[in-house]
Amino acid sequence: MKKALIITLCAALLAMSCPVMAYTSNSPSVYVNGSLVKLDAEPDTYYYYNMWTLPLSGMWKALNFSLNTYTEDETFVIAYGNMNILLRMGSRYAYVFDGGTVSMKTLSIAPYLKGTETMVPDEVFALGPNDVVTHNTNTYAIDIRSQGLSVRQDQNSAAANNKIPILGVTAKYIPEKENYPILAFDGDLSTRYASTDFDAVFDLGSVRQVDAVDLAFWFNEVRLEKYRLSVNEDGVNYVEIFNGESTLGNTWETVDVHQNARYIRVEGFGNSDNLWTSLLEIVVRGW
Numbered sequence: 382m383k384k385a386l387i388i389t390l391c392a393a394l395l396a397m398s399c400p401v402m403a404y405t406s407n408s409p410s411v412y413v414n415g416s417l418v419k420l421d422a423e424p425d426t427y428y429y430y431n432m433w434t435l436p437l438s439g440m441w442k443a444l445n446f447s448l449n450t451y452t453e454d455e456t457f458v459i460a461y462g463n464m465n466i467l468l469r470m471g472s473r474y475a476y477v478f479d480g481g482t483v484s485m486k487t488l489s490i491a492p493y494l495k496g497t498e499t500m501v502p503d504e505v506f507a508l509g510p511n512d513v514v515t516h517n518t519n520t521y522a523i524d525i526r527s528q529g530l531s532v533r534q535d536q537n538s539a540a541a542n543n544k545i546p547i548l549g550v551t552a553k554y555i556p557e558k559e560n561y562p563i564l565a566f567d568g569d570l571s572t573r574y575a576s577t578d579f580d581a582v583f584d585l586g587s588v589r590q591v592d593a594v595d596l597a598f599w600f601n602e603v604r605l606e607k608y609r610l611s612v613n614e615d616g617v618n619y620v621e622i623f624n625g626e627s628t629l630g631n632t633w634e635t636v637d638v639h640q641n642a643r644y645i646r647v648e649g650f651g652n653s654d655n656l657w658t659s660l661l662e663i664v665v666r667g668w
């Protein structure tokens with residue numbers, strides 16, 4: 382009797398200490414403001430946590446946020462206008478920077494890799510401004526309501542001056558935490574992304590007809606910047622467009638491209654004063 386009780390207790394303890402994440406092949410559909418989202422990978426469903434995780438690609442297109450990936454420390458930032466949500470692979474802590482304030486949220490599941498897809502719990506998308514995420518467990522639907530979506534679309538839409546919105550950036554290094562890559566396309570000439578061995582790839586989200594790229598380097602008026610600009614249409618082969626020095630006296634450098642491209646890569650090799658490259662802004666023009 383005693384033995385049976387001990388075995389039962391052990392079995393119960395084992396079950397409690399080894400929660401198995403139940404996965405189901407019933408993949409939920411995702412809707413943003415009522416429209417079905419086409420995802421590049423299947424969502425995962427964890428009954429144990431009553432939680433669904435979604436692939437970030439597809440979601441950033443549907444929700445129109447910028448996705449910034451820092452390969453060095455496996456950190457990525459979802460940027461909605463002035464709000465940034467910083468996530469790290471394998472960490473359940475999410476940092477929300479909103480204006481001048483920072484708050485920390487604990488996620489149910491840490492972001493993880495599934496093949497090449499970065500998966501995040503869908504609660505991440507409720508951290509955005511005025512966004513609400515609801516589950517329908519009967520119909521396997523995830524409904525995301527985003528009040529700020531139309532505003533963000535207006536901000537990012539190709540304007541009359543043929544500006545192509547930059548939707549994300551992947552950078553090699555972030556030596557200065559306050560000068561991070563998204564600041565190179567926040568529309569503000571007082572903020573910058575700065576790095577030595579500067580290597581940043583800006584993502585337009587899809588292949589576009591790129592006419593020109595405008596670059597504003599810090600102190601470009603008084604020092605020469607050494608940089609290379611290349612573009613990439615297929616995700617594999619880069620075509621070098623420019624490799625040389627900036628023109629003294631100008632705030633903006635303009636590089637004529639006239640190529641179809643999705644990715645714009647800027648590599649910096651320092652300037653006439655030091656080994657740093659500080660990019661205040663990059664603007665991509667075309668169609």
Ligand SMILES: [Ca+2]
Nearest residue numbers: 564569572661
């Ligand atoms: Ca800036």
